[in-house]
Amino acid sequence: xxxxxxxxxxxxxxxxxxxxxxxxxKVYRWLAGLSSADRSLVFHGVFSARLWKALIETIxxxxxxxxxxxxxxxxxxxxxxxxxxxxxxxxxxxxxSTWYTGDLFKPIYVSVFWRFFDxxxxxxxxxxxxxxxxxxxxxxxxxxxxxxxxxxxxxxxRLVGLKRTTRQQPVDRLALTALWLIFPARLIAESMTCxxxxxxxxxxxxxxxxxxxAFSPSPLVLPTWWFYSFILSSFFFLLPFTRYAHIPxxxxxxxxxxxxxxxxxxxxxxxxxxxxxxxxxGICLDACQLSEVMPGKQVQSNYFNRALRNGAxxxxxxxxxxxxxxxxxxxxxxxLIPIRQLQRPDTGIGRGLQLPGLVGKxxxxxxxxxxxxxxxxxxxxxxxxxxxxxxxxxxxxxxxxADGQNCCGxxxxxxxxxxxxxxxxxxxxxxxxxxxxxxxxxxxxxxxxIFNEEYRLPGMRVLHHSQYISELLEWKRIKVGPSGLSAxxxxxxxxxxxxxxxxxPGLVIRSLFHSDVTPSGEGLCCGGSLGGVALEPEVRKxxxxxxxxxxxxxxxxxxxxxxxxxxxxxxxxxSIPVQDIAEATAHxxxxxxxxxxxxxxTKVLGYEINK
Amino acid sequence: xxxxxxxxxxxxxxxxxxxxDTRFADEVAVVVxxxxxxxxxxxxxxxxxxxxxxxxxxxINYQPALTTCLMCGKCLLVCPRGINTRHLILEVMNKYRExxxxx
Numbered sequence: 001x002x003x004x005x006x007x008x009x010x011x012x013x014x015x016x017x018x019x020x021x022x023x024x025x026k027v028y029r030w031l032a033g034l035s036s037a038d039r040s041l042v043f044h045g046v047f048s049a050r051l052w053k054a055l056i057e058t059i060x061x062x063x064x065x066x067x068x069x070x071x072x073x074x075x076x077x078x079x080x081x082x083x084x085x086x087x088x089x090x091x092x093x094x095x096x097s098t099w100y101t102g103d104l105f106k107p108i109y110v111s112v113f114w115r116f117f118d119x120x121x122x123x124x125x126x127x128x129x130x131x132x133x134x135x136x137x138x139x140x141x142x143x144x145x146x147x148x149x150x151x152x153x154x155x156x157x158r159l160v161g162l163k164r165t166t167r168q169q170p171v172d173r174l175a176l177t178a179l180w181l182i183f184p185a186r187l188i189a190e191s192m193t194c195x196x197x198x199x200x201x202x203x204x205x206x207x208x209x210x211x212x213x214a215f216s217p218s219p220l221v222l223p224t225w226w227f228y229s230f231i232l233s234s235f236f237f238l239l240p241f242t243r244y245a246h247i248p249x250x251x252x253x254x255x256x257x258x259x260x261x262x263x264x265x266x267x268x269x270x271x272x273x274x275x276x277x278x279x280x281x282g283i284c285l286d287a288c289q290l291s292e293v294m295p296g297k298q299v300q301s302n303y304f305n306r307a308l309r310n311g312a313x314x315x316x317x318x319x320x321x322x323x324x325x326x327x328x329x330x331x332x333x334x335x336l337i338p339i340r341q342l343q344r345p346d347t348g349i350g351r352g353l354q355l356p357g358l359v360g361k362x363x364x365x366x367x368x369x370x371x372x373x374x375x376x377x378x379x380x381x382x383x384x385x386x387x388x389x390x391x392x393x394x395x396x397x398x399x400x401x402a403d404g405q406n407c408c409g410x411x412x413x414x415x416x417x418x419x420x421x422x423x424x425x426x427x428x429x430x431x432x433x434x435x436x437x438x439x440x441x442x443x444x445x446x447x448x449x450i451f452n453e454e455y456r457l458p459g460m461r462v463l464h465h466s467q468y469i470s471e472l473l474e475w476k477r478i479k480v481g482p483s484g485l486s487a488x489x490x491x492x493x494x495x496x497x498x499x500x501x502x503x504x505p506g507l508v509i510r511s512l513f514h515s516d517v518t519p520s521g522e523g524l525c526c527g528g529s530l531g532g533v534a535l536e537p538e539v540r541k542x543x544x545x546x547x548x549x550x551x552x553x554x555x556x557x558x559x560x561x562x563x564x565x566x567x568x569x570x571x572x573x574x575s576i577p578v579q580d581i582a583e584a585t586a587h588x589x590x591x592x593x594x595x596x597x598x599x600x601x602t603k604v605l606g607y608e609i610n611k
Numbered sequence: 612x613x614x615x616x617x618x619x620x621x622x623x624x625x626x627x628x629x630x631x632d633t634r635f636a637d638e639v640a641v642v643v644x645x646x647x648x649x650x651x652x653x654x655x656x657x658x659x660x661x662x663x664x665x666x667x668x669x670x671i672n673y674q675p676a677l678t679t680c681l682m683c684g685k686c687l688l689v690c691p692r693g694i695n696t697r698h699l700i701l702e703v704m705n706k707y708r709e710x711x712x713x714x
Contacts, residue, residue, distance in 0.1 A: 318698065318701075347701065347704040347705055347708055348678060348704065348708075349677070349678055349679075349680050349682060349700065349701070349704050350678070350679060350681055350682065374660050374681075374683045374685055375683075375684075375685070375688070377660075377685075378658070378688055378689065404660055405660050405661070406660070407660060407681040407683050409681075411681060411682040411683045411684055412681055414682070415697070417682060420681075424681070530682070530683075530684050530697075533695075533697055533698050533701055534642075534643075534695070534698045535695075536644075536645060536693075536695055537645070537687075537693040537695065538693070565688075568688060
């Protein structure tokens with residue numbers, strides 16, 4: 001070990017510096033662009049247990065790719081072997097070079113090209129002996145096996161569990177080629193060195209040995225290392241401008257997310273970080289139902305993110321139904337839906353509204369407010385069913401939007417009109433609180449979500465009617481008879497995935513039907529979502545038809561949903577009757593099951609008047 | 612930029628084609644193609660939660676009221692002609708903004 005330098009290392013060093021300088025600049029920008037509230041979250045997060053949780057998540061997601069594994073083991077193996085294998089090559093290469101040089105602060109290229117400087121122990125004695133050479137060969141083999149999967153995925157994506165794979169832009173293809181060449185180039189370079197020195201372990205040693213049988217490897221040693229350095233350098237030159245920017249960005253995202261930072265209009269740099277952390281892996285393509293009905297159109301989130309990252313206008317921005325299936329499938333946890341929503345401009349619709357207000361029921365205070373929602377007024381069967389259920393349970397309730405002239409504000413928000421939505425929110429909050437009710441029941445998951453997430457209603461519980469019915473059943477305030485029928489459940493996006501209400505609808509349906517319905521949070525999009533604005537009704541219908549086919553694959557007697565919009569959307573596309581969960585409950589109610597003597601009490605079900 | 616859809620109707624119910632200016636309507640129809648299918652049945656106006664006259668897409672002087680739209684999409688659900696009314700309203704507002712004529 002005379003001198004640890006050769007001119008070929010300069011190529012790598014130049015490329016790596018580009019990536020390094022870019023990354024330091026970006027991290028500074030990401031942190032500097034946070035709002036002061038978010039910055040203090042980060043500051044406090046660094047000195048808390050969240051730091052360690054973030055570290056564990058970084059290892060399990062950025063290196064092991066646990067979430068991808070749970071989706072498809074072969075796809076998980078591909079991602080894991082490349083990420084974890086490469087990481088271990090870097091880590092162990094570093095330990096090996098430090099071990100022999102005794103210098104912790106040597107230039108990076110020393111450990112990257114260590115085998116060139118130190119060919120290692122003699123072959124074949126070292127081939128099956130545990131040692132640095134053996135471990136390094138083992139991980140190189142892991143990476144190469146992953147590379148094989150990656151190549152298969154490019155041409156036959158179904159074999160690794162993806163129906164579709166991302167259509168790459170030219171610069172990404174270039175970087176992809178460089179990435180694919182890195183590991184074979186390393187194998188050849190190391191094998192040449194090992195062949196020339198008669199050293200190496202089972203992979204590089206054997207290959208080097210074979211080389212030395214065929215030709216003299218010595219003159220080829222330097223050119224192969226030059227090639228390896230060139231390939232590494234090209235990859236690192238390209239990294240900042242391609243999807244591979246996700247490699248350094250993803251851990252930063254994991255840490256900031258663990259500290260509690262979320263996508264918001266106040267912290268635009270966090271959106272930028274999310275966009276860079278998107279690896280364009282293509283898992284969102286299969287999650288998106290529009291892939292089926294709009295083939296070839298780049299509606300999905302990976303294309304959306306890429307366009308935003310390139311500073312272009314995102315394609316099909318108003319076509320997306322915001323159902324959130326991509327967001328819950330995303331293994332990186334990029335906040336796809338909030339990012340999309342922020343891109344919808346506020347055009348000033350809905351400002352300065354004068355909505356009819358409400359004060360109690362003839363000035364009397366009530367315990368329960370019922371907010372049907374504007375969609376429910378188009379499907380009055382749900383309202384009359386809720387009337388029946390409320391009366392049967394003996395609750396003192398008031399129909400808040402009996403005139404059908406109120407709106408929760410979420411449709412405005414989905415259309416980008418955030419200012420008007422917040423005006424509306426303030427107005428409704430006041431009206432709700434003035435009624436003095438302790439419980440707000442709504443029939444519409446769209447309303448439920450915004451009431452639950454954004455409204456400030458101290459002392460007032462917000463329930464979707466499926467939750468309310470489930471509580472009534474649990475406390476035996478109402479009784480239902482078994483229908484003897486089978487049912488399938490369509491999980492509304494805003495209720496299941498959006499608000500996490502999964503248990504209660506399942507309980508209600510299981511008490512009515514003999515089907516074992518367990519909502520999973522992975523429900524389909526019915527196609528009627530208000531998130532979609534530009535999507536023409538025919539396309540919506542195609543989405544609905546596809547979803548209905550999947551839902552009724554077991555030929556249930558009835559299709560149950562918990563959203564007036566889903567009910568309306570499914571009705572024309574399936575021959576199986578579609579019912580709301582409230583309608584089904586009301587239909588199989590057993591009369592006289594409630595306790596009439598408590599009917600006049602203001603304390604019903606423990607919901608007291610909120611003073 | 613005149614902002615009228617279609618023609619004007621006098622009190623004596625005579626159609627006045629002198630006042631017809633469909634340029635704006637045509638421009639909007641480039642984006643929202645289904646708008647051309649409107650047969651002026653009034654279902655959208657009838658179902659609108661904000662009140663009568665807000666969604667008067669069929670006639671004249673609709674624009675000041677449009678700004679109070681809630682984007683709830685009920686008009687979209689009731690339209691017998693399958694017109695994407697929500698997109699239409701948003702597009703009209705976008706066009707206004709473009710021309711610096713926000714109401």
